[in-house]
Amino acid sequence: MAQPVGATAHWQAVYARTESRSASWYQDQPAMSLRLLSAGGVGPGSSVVDVGGGASTLVDALLDRGVTDVTVLDVAQSALDTARRRLGDRAGAAHWMARDLLTWSPLRRYAGWHDRAVFHFLTDAADRDRYRRVLEAALAPRGQVVLGVFAEDGPQTCSGLPVVRYGPQELAAQFPGFVVLQAEREEHHTPTGHVQPFTWLRLTRADQLTPTWAPAPAPQPGRVV
Numbered sequence: 401m402a403q404p405v406g407a408t409a410h411w412q413a414v415y416a417r418t419e420s421r422s423a424s425w426y427q428d429q430p431a432m433s434l435r436l437l438s439a440g441g442v443g444p445g446s447s448v449v450d451v452g453g454g455a456s457t458l459v460d461a462l463l464d465r466g467v468t469d470v471t472v473l474d475v476a477q478s479a480l481d482t483a484r485r486r487l488g489d490r491a492g493a494a495h496w497m498a499r500d501l502l503t504w505s506p507l508r509r510y511a512g513w514h515d516r517a518v519f520h521f522l523t524d525a526a527d528r529d530r531y532r533r534v535l536e537a538a539l540a541p542r543g544q545v546v547l548g549v550f551a552e553d554g555p556q557t558c559s560g561l562p563v564v565r566y567g568p569q570e571l572a573a574q575f576p577g578f579v580v581l582q583a584e585r586e587e588h589h590t591p592t593g594h595v596q597p598f599t600w601l602r603l604t605r606a607d608q609l610t611p612t613w614a615p616a617p618a619p620q621p622g623r624v625v
């Protein structure tokens with residue numbers, strides 16, 4: 401139970417002392433997230449949940465692109481408030497959930513699951529199991545998972561918390577039953593000019609892939625082929 405202990409207090413304190421645009425993870429344009437979601441067919445008419453979305457500008461960008469069913473979930477209410485203030489009148493177009501994703505029981509499913517810089521905080525195997533159970537419950541059939549975590553050569557801590565760093569194979573191994581559709585590496589430039597390498601994966605459930613090849617059907621008795 402490494403993460404839940406004080407997770408709310410920890411992250412509320414982080415957002416209280418850090419202006420959202422100066423947080424190390426801040427991005428003006430969430431280009432890689434948008435590229436991977438779009439490659440997975442997540443667009444207007446799709447539903448997306450951004451877990452640990454905080455004050456990210458992803459919700460703005462998705463709304464700009466006509467994705468009207470966007471949920472931002474974060475343990476820090478203050479981060480969600482920052483995003484809502486930024487969006488102004490448009491804030492009502494998104495759904496906001498202030499809660500710990502590890503204890504979340506989703507009441508519906510989403511075509512897109514997006515996580516940038518959250519899974520890597522789960523240093524405890526039991527928390528990663530919880531994460532996978534929530535993901536399974538929240539993901540729609542043929543849903544797309546877009547995950548970005550610190551790469552093998554990325555930072556070892558973030559916001560004073562240890563992280564687990566992953567290459568594409570190690571991250572894929574965390575999600576048995578899923579297949580990798582796309583793997584990317586990104587060098588994120590923090591507002592203070594540091595470079596943080598990220599590993600990104602786009603995944604879907606293995607049992608819901610549409611085969612691109614199938615054997616020809618066996619001739620049926622009495623049917624002329």
Ligand SMILES: C[S@@+](CC[C@H](N)C(=O)[O-])C[C@H]1O[C@@H](n2cnc3c(N)ncnc32)[C@H](O)[C@@H]1O
Pocket residue numbers: 403404407411425426427451452453454455456457473474475476479499500501502515516517518521558
């Ligand atoms: C490094 S920040 C990344 C924020 C955002 N994804 C982005 O890319 O801008 C990590 C975020 O995860 C949230 N978080 C951490 N643990 C969480 C948990 N167990 N449940 C929900 N949110 C969590 C934090 O409050 C914080 O907003």
